[in-house]
Amino acid sequence: MAEPVHRTGRPAGADPGADPVRTLCTLFAEVLGRAEVDAGHSFTGLGGDSIQAIQVVSRARTAGLVVSTRDVLRAESVSALAATARAQDRAGGGTGPIVPPRRLGPLAPTPIMGWLAELGGPVDTYNQSLVLRTPPGFGAAAAERTVQALLDTHEMLRLRLPDGIGARGTEPLVPPAGSVTAAELLEHADARGTGDADLPALTRERMRAARRLLSPREGHMLRAVLLDRGAGQQGRLALVVHHLVVDGVSWRILQDDLKTCAAALAEGREPVLEPAHTPFAHWADLLRAEATSGRRTAEADRWAAALREAPQALAGVRAAGGLDPESPDNTLTLTLGPDVTGPLLTTAPGLVNGTVNDVLLTALALAVLGRRGADGEDTGDAEGAVLVDVEGHGREDVADGTDLSRTVGWFTTVFPVRLALGRPDLDEARAGGPAVGAALRLVKEELRAVPDKGIGFGLLRHLNSRTGPDLAARGIPQIGFNYLGRFPMGGDAPWDAAPGHAFALDDADEGLPMAHAVEVNAAAHEGPDGLTLSATWTWAGNAFPASWVHGLAQEWFTMLRAVVTHAARPDAGGLTPSDVSLTQVSQADLDTFESQLGALL
Template sequence: MIVATPLTPREAILCGLLADLFGVPRVSPGDSFVRLGGDSIIAVQLVGAARKAGLRIGVRDVLTQPDVAALAAVSTAATTTGADPGDGDGAGPLPPTPIMHWLRERGGPADHYHQYVVVRTPAGLTHDRALTMIQALLDRHDALRLRRTAPGGALTDHLVIQPAGAVRAGSALTRVSTEGLGPSDTARLVRREVEAARDRLSLGDGTVLQAVWFDAGRDRPGRLAVVINHMVVDGVSWRVLTGDLATAWEAVSAGRPPRLDPVPTSFRRWAGLLAAEASALRRAAELPHWAGTLRPGTLRLADRPLDPGQDLEERAGHHAVTLPADITGPLLTQAPERLNADVNEILLTGLALALAEHRHHHAPGGASGVLVDLEGHGREELFEDADVSRTVGWFTTIFPVRLDLGRFDAHDVRAGGPTVGAALARVKEHLRGIPDKGIGYGLLRHLHPAAGPAPAGPDAAEIGFNYLGRFTGDRDRDWHILPEYGARLDSVTPGMPMAHVVEIGAITLDSPDGTVLRADWTWAAGAIGEAVVHGLAESWFRMLTALVTRARRPDAGGPTPSDVALSSIGQDEIDDLEAALEAF
């Protein structure tokens, strides 16, 4: 790693951390986090890494400061204590979080509801070393010891985090030989063993993690599949776990016991903080916002509502598409900087334009707004002394957003014209008007004593959208995720009802051609036609290309009300000011 000579020690720390996170040889104090391709999930990682290095910064600082020098200037010294943070409060009864209640309402076989990754393992790995590493994960990360201690009742009843040492790696690790197998046979075996590992998961037995080591033979790199019940893992958690595997390997390969970094705030403590926050007056003040978002009248795509008895994950349609590197690169770096928007705002603007095109051609008299359930990472900076950047658990938030489709002008969109700019402005202002990135919706809906608003029947969101962020790394490096085995993390759980008519899972990956955006479209085949979904997928990528075109125009990037300090100023006044400045 090469770091350009910085001006201050804090800049040196941040430049080095960013170079590691983005997998680039050099970062300088004048580089922008956004221009590097950063998103909110990478920002959470940076906050945790900076805390370990002795610097305190916030996710908001990372996303809003113009460059590394400015970020270093607002950083402060991180306070540390002699004790291991989080020790003592991680084990015990677990208050169910909003997302756990969401899963309870969804129904289905929660025991086998899972995510998984497959990583490359080094040639020197042995079964004993793998056991030591898995044990280190189980002992360090409390959520991996979750258990339902009594049968019956609701899914969210009787949840307990067992103490460290209660779950042994011997019951969590399986060795499978792949010696002499070719790539295609190995891939088939991996998928078969992942399904078998899924079937071994059991909340009642406290079995929420199963690992399968695919031993390719002496002195040959292998594979490690890690299958975890989704109740205790999410996208940020996987970044923590794969990093800890690399840390543990560094120790065991040198003959030392692994010592993983402390977890400042336990998942159990976070769950307790959320339970208390649900009754706060500031959450009740959000009720008008959510009631307005869920008001009747939204564009419908499906032929019929979801049927939980028929629309199951194993019966769903699937369509995977990849945006080429020559578009993905500027979409993640140049476009956010030039358009004064973050990656999620840009991706959702593309979706809004795709839906507007669909409405223009297929439902010209339909409603001009559409509800989308948006997933967030959920690790919001709500509590002064909570740091969940290294906490493993299911933090995900799901909350509705209403996209205003506006008018659609195909010729203007292709040129990246005002239609694109207006769509971005509408999406930006709506998303930035959501309190605390939407975490309050789940608190009100599931934890508030008088439950908050909920969409009913025909007005429920038909579309679910989840951007998992950027996974950097080299598939030829040990402990890095191998995307050919499934990069979306989620996998089909037989018997699980679909949550939405159409679900979009997007992730950014490094490929031999550069960074690419991969999107997996899943739909309830009995409720909506394949042609409709394929058309929306193709349209979405065309609209993202139009946003890149917009970013390259000299008139791109005008501010919207949320970009300026005076909250009372409107978009029309901003446009008038811009026109006056241009005339001057």
């Protein structure tokens, strides 16, 4: 068997130079798109998020170092992280369970699979896709060997559902490597003579045809299209993958693996990839057991309380089903430029020692309140609540010995969060005044109070027969929110994302009902001109008129700009109760203390 190759061409597991600080500085710079990173920098201080932290963990393991996602996010500096890192034990596979984890056989359905099945519509071709630049001369043989390496390494790409999605009968099955061949899933299209201007349209045409060939029943969860422009020009490799087996983090893993395969082929070796430390089948077994554990069942009342009725728009729940399918006519995409996005995703979260989600959800909650005010709504709601179904990446540290940094699959969690802002001064908020900071601190604390980033809700809702029926009967939040993280765009090197194609957005089957009345999918794109934030709004036509959602979308961007304005104020920021170890300290106590300390200084 050929030796696994690091993405830079070095054999996997090679000594990273006995200098973990230098190795981690290099990995931070690569993941965060920076020219260099100093040993005194922290990951979150540089604007890194949890999804990017997973990338660091994966690349560090390939370079011979073992760190955890939690360590990356919490370490105060690269030096501090390096002090906790340890060398990868290649013989033992690093830390983890002594018994080899299960990779093949029947797959226990996960919460997100149950969520999809409950939508009650066609999902056989529900997919995400990625289009990458290929090196000049990258032909059919190289593409077939590369796709085969992906199929043989990542078990979920071979998943088979004999009875379809959501049907009662045979469980999903993960067959062995070699049972699915790249030759039957790869189309080689001769695109010689196709110019850059015409290539995106040709690529989309071929991808639409590939999408129709997805078949979970047959185990065809992936289709690949190579647009080959010969030895003189870059081509394109389009991957169309059923959403059941891929998510935003998975795409980052696959993109790195494609680079690894290309490096191996360039050196005349067969591409062989390092398998995931924790396979998806093993993770699914852990989730099934976790769903009935005492620590999870203790959360049931918390989730039930969040899912309560409310008369205000986007403050309560609606019954499952009954929504129109997703439609291009009910879709709006808006983009914030680098002047706002840069400080929004880097400086603003640091104001309260928070995350990007804290900032985006604060602005969303303020926007909903502002939209209600624009409609003249006055229900006497002193709570000022907004109920949001939040999506998370789902790769949480809920079991010892797991490492999901190289596991491809659909891990997404969906959980309700009730954001209660009271009655903020919305005009002051739009101007970037203190009302923004107060709202940001409230939202941060609410999100910090969510156990294990919400993974328990799906477990109790879909995998626990005792708690599931009650939670299901309480309904679904009217609005869903998903921040996909950062994606590098605009590069022109081989294996960079190709221009003219959306990145990791869901492509639903025609006729699939929407899960929420309004849904927001946001992603940051790193291009040559800096960071931009793209937000795609979709809504059910029988739930809200287009004008209402358009107004909400514009108000959200207004509030995001206000956050940036607020971040520039000298009095912005401050501690929140979750930042201190003292118990029974309120936000008012901290505000008073900081005010008194400032006066003394």
